[in-house]
Amino acid sequence: DQIWQGIWEQDRFPEEITTISKALREKLTAELPLALEVANDVSTDEGTTRKWVYRLHDGYTIETVLMNYEDRVTVCISTQAGCAMGCTFCATGQAGFSRQLTLGEVVEQVVRAGRAAAPRRISNIVFMGMGEPLANYDVTVGTIRALHHERGLSARNLTVSTVGIAPAIERLALEGLPLTLAISLHVANDAERDELIPINKRYNLERLYQACEVWRNETGRRISFEWALISGVNDTDQALYELAEYARPLGAHVNLIPLNPTPGFLVIGSPAARVRYFRDELEELGVNATVRRTRGRTIDAACGQLANVTNGKRRSIPVR
Structure with missing residues (x-):
């Protein structure tokens, strides 16, 4: 005890x-030696957003982000060093995959963030850092159970993000954990999603939809679709209607995220007026939608920007 x-x-x-x-x-x-060594520690947003680059025992690095809001404290944790999914607009995917994290390496990120958050307590944990959580399934679920049962966090305050590994979504639905599932959708037609998110060639939108139905039926929990708005790519009226047709029957919530810049993807995020239009039109079409507030962009800590950056250098190999 x-x-x-x-x-x-x-x-x-x-x-x-x-x-x-x-x-x-x-x-x-x-x-039980500590698994993480601080390689870099930076803050932005008037000190309310903090990012750590941690060096692992074999020299690989991962990143963790702590975000302080008025009503909550959220930590964004990594489950892999790098990522094998290869999403074209994500810096982590551009950097490539190094290895899976262990349960200890994931849990220690939360403990360290909790120390930094004091005297406030961490209220929300999002598995949205480096890596695809459902590609490291056992460690992700083991971490959730540890946080839920040992730390006492409600699973409802835990969010797992995935690009859409359909069988793993169905397996997760049977775990009995009332967590939030966030699916990085971004495009709602197969031709374009194949280009942006290569895993779609294996689990296309129809197969993903089936997994979403299993999730909804087994858990009773609403799904969130993440949609990073890219100017001229997925912010068109056609993209809007495709998204509405896909999300509405599932009763899904849509999180709109203005695309955060990354060096390897030479496009820009949608302007603020277009983001608001997209949200309002989705609401008119019967889809609940919100615009996520961007945090940490100036220190490469925002969604899609985590890519092992230390001292201004982007790394995909061990840092020794």
């Missing part, structure tokens, strides 16, 4: 838990 309270309630490392004996502290520290 004392170890549990120290780690999960007080965000302490084993050597800092003074309610246990020195011998036990030393034993825990030796047998």
Whole structure:
């Protein structure tokens, strides 16, 4: 109980838990060494957004982002070093895949963020950092169960983002966890989605739709579709109508995100007026939609920008 309270309630490392004996502290520290080393630590948005680049034991790096809002504290965590999905507009996908993270490496991101957030407490955790969470399925679900049962966070405050690995969505629906599922949709026709999100060639929109139906029927939870608005690509009236036709029967919520710039994708995000128009028209077509507030763009901490950047250099190989 004392170890549990120290780690999960007080965000302490084993050597800092003074309610246990020195011998036990030393034993825990030796047998359970910390997995992450801070390689970079930057803040923006008047200090309310903070990003860490962590070096792993083998030299690979990952990133974690802490966002302070008036009504909540959210941490965005990584599940892989790099990503194999290859989405063309995402810096992580452009950097390539290095390896899966372990359960300890994922959980430690939350503990470290909790220490930094003090005296406030982390209220929301989003699996939207580096990597595809459902491609590291066992670690993702293990982390959720640890956070839900050990830390006491409601699964309703945990969000898992995926590009649409349909079988894994169906498997997750049977786990009995009332979490939020966010699907990076971005395009609602197969020809264009094949280009932007290569996994669509394996699990096309029809197959993804079937998985969404399983999720809705098994969990009773509403799905969120993420839609990064790209000027002249997926912000057209045609794209709007395709999205509405896809999302409305599922009762899905749409999160609109103005595209964040990345070096390898030479297009721009939609202007603010177009974003508002897109949202308003979706509402008129019977689809609930909101515009997500962008945080961390100036330090490459916003959605789609995480790509192992230290000292201004973008890396896809181990940093030693």
